[in-house]
Amino acid sequence: MAALPALFGLLMAVVVTGQNLDITPREAVRRVGDDLTVLCKVPYPIDACRMTVGTTSYRLIPNNQEEEIVYAGQGLQHGECGAHIKHIKEEWNGNISCTLPPQTGQIEVIGTMRLLVAKAPANPQLISPPQPAFREGDGFMAQCIVPNGRPAAKITWYLDEVQLLAGIHQPVITSEPGSDLKTISQNVSRTLAPEDNGQKLVCRAEHEALDGPREAARQLVVHYPPKRLESGPITIFGLKLGGEGRLNVTIRANPAPTTEWTVGDLVLIPPRSNEDGSITALEPLHLGGGFYNVTLVLARVAKEDVERTYYLRVTNDLGREEFAVRLSTMDEPAARKSKTSYLIIDVYGVELETGAIVGIVIAVLILLIAIILVVFAKATGRWFFAGSRGRDHTKSSGESTPAGDVLLESGTLPSRTSDTESAAGQRSRLSALSARVRAVLPRGRDRVQATEPIPEVEDKALAEEKKGVVYAELALGDQNAEKPPPPSTEYAEIVYTDQPAPVKEAKE
Numbered sequence: 001m002a003a004l005p006a007l008f009g010l011l012m013a014v015v016v017t018g019q020n021l022d023i024t025p026r027e028a029v030r031r032v033g034d035d036l037t038v039l040c041k042v043p044y045p046i047d048a049c050r051m052t053v054g055t056t057s058y059r060l061i062p063n064n065q066e067e068e069i070v071y072a073g074q075g076l077q078h079g080e081c082g083a084h085i086k087h088i089k090e091e092w093n094g095n096i097s098c099t100l101p102p103q104t105g106q107i108e109v110i111g112t113m114r115l116l117v118a119k120a121p122a123n124p125q126l127i128s129p130p131q132p133a134f135r136e137g138d139g140f141m142a143q144c145i146v147p148n149g150r151p152a153a154k155i156t157w158y159l160d161e162v163q164l165l166a167g168i169h170q171p172v173i174t175s176e177p178g179s180d181l182k183t184i185s186q187n188v189s190r191t192l193a194p195e196d197n198g199q200k201l202v203c204r205a206e207h208e209a210l211d212g213p214r215e216a217a218r219q220l221v222v223h224y225p226p227k228r229l230e231s232g233p234i235t236i237f238g239l240k241l242g243g244e245g246r247l248n249v250t251i252r253a254n255p256a257p258t259t260e261w262t263v264g265d266l267v268l269i270p271p272r273s274n275e276d277g278s279i280t281a282l283e284p285l286h287l288g289g290g291f292y293n294v295t296l297v298l299a300r301v302a303k304e305d306v307e308r309t310y311y312l313r314v315t316n317d318l319g320r321e322e323f324a325v326r327l328s329t330m331d332e333p334a335a336r337k338s339k340t341s342y343l344i345i346d347v348y349g350v351e352l353e354t355g356a357i358v359g360i361v362i363a364v365l366i367l368l369i370a371i372i373l374v375v376f377a378k379a380t381g382r383w384f385f386a387g388s389r390g391r392d393h394t395k396s397s398g399e400s401t402p403a404g405d406v407l408l409e410s411g412t413l414p415s416r417t418s419d420t421e422s423a424a425g426q427r428s429r430l431s432a433l434s435a436r437v438r439a440v441l442p443r444g445r446d447r448v449q450a451t452e453p454i455p456e457v458e459d460k461a462l463a464e465e466k467k468g469v470v471y472a473e474l475a476l477g478d479q480n481a482e483k484p485p486p487p488s489t490e491y492a493e494i495v496y497t498d499q500p501a502p503v504k505e506a507k508e
């Protein structure tokens with residue numbers, strides 16, 4: 001029956017602990033030799049402070065700072081009972097508890113924290129398939145085990161210097177029964193690619209008790225058949241007739257490929273030349289990363305060299321690839337050469353670079369603004385730079401105005417004055433407008449040329465040009481096809497006598 005009060009006391013202690021005593025930290029990881037301060041607090045003054053570290057209970061007195069474990073805190077009157085542990089020992093791994101007198105009653109108050117004295121794990125072990133080489137596309141899985149650390153070690157994976165984040169599995173932490181040493185293991189899985197060849201897969205273990213990370217690694221060897229870098233036939237540009245010609249093809253393969261060139265009936269396996277030394281096949285040159293330059297040298301490029309096709313066969317253990325190579329004496333097309341521009345848009349096979357795109361956008365914007373201005377002006381009846389408002393546009397256009405644009409403005413006016421809001425009027429106005437926009441450029445030129453004597457030949461060319469534009473005008477103005485243009489050679493007059501006519505007809 002003596003067990004009953006004891007059990008009751010234990011129960012009370014637990015209850016009191018939960019309510020009044022505050023212990024910090026609740027858990028700590030320290031290396032052997034580190035220091036640690038544990039502080040217990042109660043909200044009332046105390047007259048004693050005991051701390052159990054390992055198997056020993058220490059009575060802590062604020063004035064005594066000489067021992068290995070000494071009092072820490074603001075004083076017993078503040079309800080503080082702390083321990084400063086100067087040098088942690090391995091055997092202190094476990095619970096540290098403080099025992100304080102209660103505020104009332106007999107049962108002491110106990111607080112407990114957990115100290116983990118870090119213990120370095122054993123070296124990491126990387127377990128992976130034993131085969132020395134893999135093939136592109138193979139699934140690869142490796143496991144890293146870092147045994148017996150306290151606490152468990154932390155594992156990170158690297159491929160050379162780059163941390164691996166994809167394909168990392170959840171770590172699994174286990175421990176032997178009765179031991180607080182933890183073994184961590186983690187798997188990584190990956191589909192192997194050509195880029196992985198030659199890379200080092202690294203399992204890195206980090207732990208509180210280690211001064212630096214420890215690593216286990218293995219080299220990845222990934223084999224793959226020869227690959228071409230660009231599809232379709234290859235053309236070597238910029239060759240000079242009579243000069244040396246180098247046909248180089250860059251390929252990728254692992255293991256190293258063998259090559260074979262076929263030129264007509266001639267088959268060359270490098271390093272070899274034909275009898276007269278005019279064609280030489282060079283050994284594949286490894287550029288690193290599985291890339292090889294395969295080169296055929298023509299001592300002097302002749303016309304027939306440019307006309308034929310060269311065949312290259314590249315072979316390794318895993319397969320082969322064949323190439324057809326043609327020569328060109330032209331320079332490489334610019335669009336293919338300078339792909340440095342930030343933005344390139346491929347429009348029906350024509351690549352537009354940023355500059356061209358911006359130019360087109362600006363041109364479209366300017367055109368839009370011009371159209372909006374014209375439409376607005378017509379709608380409000382106000383011109384930003386109006387000239388005469390006369391119905392007699394023939395006269396106004398006949399005036400020797402210095403600039404073509406003034407002509408344009410005065411020319412549009414008549415259709416406004418004879419304006420109606422009828423749909424027909426609007427439609428013809430619209431066609432007139434678009435025609436006028438087209439007409440601006442040639443007319444402007446006309447004006448300039450009209451002010452000075454023009455040579456006969458140019459005049460003729462001009463007449464041709466005018467004819468073309470007049471034709472466009474007639475086609476656009478739908479109802480006035482039967483109305484012949486006035487007998488004037490001045491292009492501007494044709495335009496402006498034409499346009500108002502349908503409007504007037506529509507009104508009637």
Ligand SMILES: *[C@@H]1O[C@H](CO)[C@@H](O)[C@H](O)[C@H]1NC(C)=O
Nearest residue numbers: 094095096097111112113114
């Ligand atoms: C340490 O304290 C925890 C509660 O905080 C307790 O569950 C555990 O049994 C104690 N361990 C030892 C060794 O006393």
Ligand SMILES: *[C@@H]1O[C@H](CO)[C@@H](O)[C@H](O)[C@H]1NC(C)=O
Nearest residue numbers: 141142143169170172186187
């Ligand atoms: C990790 O890999 C090992 C063998 O490679 C396997 O036995 C184990 O089940 C794997 N664990 C996980 C979590 O994938």
Ligand SMILES: *[C@@H]1O[C@H](CO)[C@@H](O)[C@H](O)[C@H]1NC(C)=O
Nearest residue numbers: 234235236246247248249250
């Ligand atoms: C061949 O090499 C030249 C420079 O040596 C290079 O400009 C050209 O792009 C290469 N051609 C191919 C197809 O690799």
Ligand SMILES: *[C@@H]1O[C@H](CO)[C@@H](O)[C@H](O)[C@H]1NC(C)=O
Nearest residue numbers: 248249250285287292293295
């Ligand atoms: C290998 O080919 C590349 C382009 O394909 C070229 O830039 C380089 O100059 C070539 N190297 C040699 C040594 O021919």
